[in-house]
Amino acid sequence: MNTSVSVIASVDALPDGWSARQAEPLPPWRGVLMVSPEHFRIAYAINLHMRDGDGGLRAVDPEKARAQWDALARVYESIGYPVRVLRGQEGLPDMVFAANQSFPFPRNGGDSVLLSRMRHEQRAAEIPAFEDWFRGRGTFMVPRPDDAPYCEGAGDLLWVPGRRVLLGGYGFRTDREALDEVAAATGARVLALRLTDERFYHLDTCIAPLDGTRALWVPTAFDDSGTALLHRVFDRLIEVSEDEAANALACNAHCPDGRSVIIEAAAEGTRRALEAEGFRVFPVETSEFLKSGGSVFCMKQMLF
Numbered sequence: 001m002n003t004s005v006s007v008i009a010s011v012d013a014l015p016d017g018w019s020a021r022q023a024e025p026l027p028p029w030r031g032v033l034m035v036s037p038e039h040f041r042i043a044y045a046i047n048l049h050m051r052d053g054d055g056g057l058r059a060v061d062p063e064k065a066r067a068q069w070d071a072l073a074r075v076y077e078s079i080g081y082p083v084r085v086l087r088g089q090e091g092l093p094d095m096v097f098a099a100n101q102s103f104p105f106p107r108n109g110g111d112s113v114l115l116s117r118m119r120h121e122q123r124a125a126e127i128p129a130f131e132d133w134f135r136g137r138g139t140f141m142v143p144r145p146d147d148a149p150y151c152e153g154a155g156d157l158l159w160v161p162g163r164r165v166l167l168g169g170y171g172f173r174t175d176r177e178a179l180d181e182v183a184a185a186t187g188a189r190v191l192a193l194r195l196t197d198e199r200f201y202h203l204d205t206c207i208a209p210l211d212g213t214r215a216l217w218v219p220t221a222f223d224d225s226g227t228a229l230l231h232r233v234f235d236r237l238i239e240v241s242e243d244e245a246a247n248a249l250a251c252n253a254h255c256p257d258g259r260s261v262i263i264e265a266a267a268e269g270t271r272r273a274l275e276a277e278g279f280r281v282f283p284v285e286t287s288e289f290l291k292s293g294g295s296v297f298c299m300k301q302m303l304f
């Protein structure tokens with residue numbers, strides 16, 4: 001397979017007349033995987049959100065975190081996505097961010113998964129539990145050498161809803177070279193988007209695809225080529241204020257079905273914009289997880 005044609009870094013590299021709508025359709029999601037939050041806390045800082053104004057580590061309220069996690073799981077169940085739970089492990093305080101350790105995808109009629117290689121060693125030990133979980137389900141594991149490029153799973157790899165096309169963020173956590181591997185494994189065309197603003201260190205903190213034509217985004221997180229690519233994919237890019245994007249991680253909202261959007265409650269302006277677009281909005285409180293730089297989208301892995 002010639003991977004160089006599958007990773008696209010600028011609009012000029014797209015075939016004439018290309019549209020994501022003509023790409024192969026994907027099956028719908030069947031459920032959600034979440035990691036229980038009993039060991040979630042802030043024990044180190046690997047992104048800007050994890051420290052307070054004085055430079056100290058932010059403090060999580062464990063009871064509040066548990067209640068917020070439960071409420072999020074209930075929303076997924078209520079809109080038709082059964083939640084599977086993997087037990088969090090002591091000493092792995094970020095394991096609760098289940099988007100990052102893996103990237104599941106459908107291939108040749110079965111389930112496959114690409115396991116991540118985490119950029120920060122504090123998170124590396126989260127991977128084996130996911131490996132076991134997917135193995136137990138009979139999922140095909142894409143082989144990866146130990147020195148494979150860094151890749152943080154669904155934190156940096158987002159499907160264009162319903163299509164075998166991926167948005168691939170790189171620069172802070174995921175390496176650009178990992179996108180070649182992702183394209184080869186998934187058979188998806190990958191649009192490479194360089195991330196430029198440290199507050200938005202994962203792609204899922206700066207864009208939320210909603211349906212085949214619309215997405216939420218914060219423009220300051222992308223360079224000019226990325227911006228041009230996103231305008232080619234989506235007819236409507238709904239701009240989120242920098243305040244709500246940075247402080248409420250509004251772009252970490254999740255729309256699993258093209259009409260229901262789960263979003264941090266504090267992102268009020270974004271909620272109104274989504275309602276005006278006709279979406280069913282499910283506000284949830286994720287204040288404890290925001291302290292670690294994560295919200296709705298980070299807290300689960302979607303399963304085919």
Ligand code: ARG
Binds near residue numbers: 156
């Ligand atoms: N503290 C975690 C980290 O910095 C948060 C991960 C959030 N996940 C995400 N998909 N954005 O790695």
